[in-house]
Amino acid sequence: MDTFMLAKQAEEYVVGLYRDLHEHPEIGMQEERTIQVIVDELSKLGIENEIIPHGGIIGIIEGDRPGKTIVLRADIDALPMKEEPNNLKQPKVVVSQDDRAAHTCGHDGHTAMLLGAAKILVENKQALEGKVILAFEQGEEVGGGIYRILSRLVEMGADGIWGIHLKSDIPTGKISVDAGPRMSGVSGFQVTIKGKSGHGSRPDLSFSPVDCFTDFHQSLQAMRLKSLDPFMPITYSIGSVSAGMAANVIPEELAFSGTIRYLHYEQGLAGAEEFIRLLERKCEEYHCTYHFDMKPVARNLSVYNEETCAGIAEQAIKKAIGEDVVYSYPAWMASEPFSFYQKYFPGVFAFVGIESKEKGTGAEHHNAFFEIDEDALPFGVAATVQYAIDFLQSNVSIDYPRESQSVADFFKEMNTKPYEPPVV
Structure with missing residues (x-):
């Protein structure tokens, strides 16, 4: 498989999804249209899926050969803010149609890239040894969906996990998968x-x-x-x-x-x-x-790229896209529920660059001038597909201290309350 070529062939599909989601943002735990779009796309691709109430959507791709299981995760919510029609230099390619919400963090791109990766993987199941679980998480910004979608994933079981965050200060065409602490x-x-x-x-x-x-x-x-x-x-x-x-x-x-x-x-x-x-x-x-x-209580919940998995990811990116794509980047002091997944599944949280001085992209996340460089999307798709294939085919042993408690008990220990939907 020429993964990057397949990602470029799927670019129109991915960009179309990104623009549609960007125009119709929905804030955390209110993503009704977004969930329907994802379910419709998975169904069109023939991917078995289920909606996790107040958690998100899970899709399953079975490879032609038995093997391990990997989770590929994306978040789907927007922020409660008004977007500026211009980026740092010029008018944006696409703007939110709702003044009360905007995708100014990149989750629309995360969702579109995962659907693009799903399209490639399901069309090339003969390259898969094992199972791919697609996890689309609701309410990442408010921590609303993580409890229920993680509970379902732990129930299903998996050997590893992969996630992406588009990064406004990394140049387009570069991807960071550094080992060790990545988010706080x-x-x-x-x-x-x-x-x-x-x-x-x-x-x-x-x-x-x-x-x-x-x-x-x-x-x-x-x-x-x-x-x-x-x-x-x-x-x-x-x-x-x-x-x-x-x-x-x-x-x-x-x-x-x-x-x-x-x-x-x-x-x-x-x-x-x-x-x-x-x-x-x-x-x-x-x-x-x-x-x-x-009261401030320290919780052992930083995002951490497991060293063996980070090595697989680096080689996957070099193989699929090129040696010069791998980019070393310091840890980001923002926080992410991806850390909860990593208590149960070893894996990698990749930073995919979207900064283009020429196009005016590169405004900070959660900023009204934030915009994605659409040229970055195929890079994220290709990295996701290649990592999934290589992880499933890898025979290396991963010595990882998996959390033994149930998700419910772990949340109690972390002094974190599961989201409770409002009583209507």
Whole structure:
């Protein structure tokens, strides 16, 4: 098989799907039309499929010969935001028709590439030794679909997994499958600091939670340099702060929330402990108290490319597309539910470049100017197909610490609640 040639032959099909999905975005756990499009395409291709309620869609391709099983995963949801009609340089090729939602992260491209890969694989089943499971995950941005679709996959069983994320700052035509940590674990926090309110003319008679928070925040920025291992990345960010209603009133309370992100679990543990220690000390200094609405708890959930699988992926890309396509890229400090899959299945999360200075693509993800370079789509399709074939044919042993708990028990341990649909 000339995988890249087949991907180029399927390019019109893939681009057509991408444009259709881009024009009709649906936010997490509301992807009714998107799910129907995927089911219709799988059915047209003769691929057995099932809808996982509040989870996504699963399709199954049986190879002509028995063997292992691999999961190929894509996410399908959009973001609740309005898209700009232009990219960084010129008008976009296709724009959302809904001002309330937009595919400004690339999930429409992920879905289109997986359907393109499915088309090639089902038309070339004679090249498959084993089974391919296609997993289209709902609600990735809100963590809504992962529990139910992962539960079904664990029930079905698989030997490995592959996923793709289009990457806005990697050049088109390049793909990163570096081994090791690729995306961060995350700990969220929501905190309320309580002081003593009073009139702005007599701050000495009050205990200001604003002053307490300000000092805490400044100290938090320095904590990475003074208290944590500098060789293991970690980031802290405050996303919301709320306090007070009037300029001349020192408020009683201040609430803030944010995230801690880390590539190494031990750094996450240290970061959460230092966060709490620092908060206790600053509240004591300012005669304030605090309580957690959400306490920062480190979870061992970073996206990690298993070394053997990463080696298979690198060779697959070189074989299918070319030696110069493989691109080394540092870990991304964003987070992804793909880490949950990797607790049960060893595999690779690939970054596929979409940056083109000439075309104006390359705006950051979740940015209104974000756009995919459509020329990147065949690269993702070819890499997916070749990795699936090569993984299934590989006889190498993968020493991988698979999670032994049920998905339900694992979610409890990770302090993560499964999505519950609203009662109508």
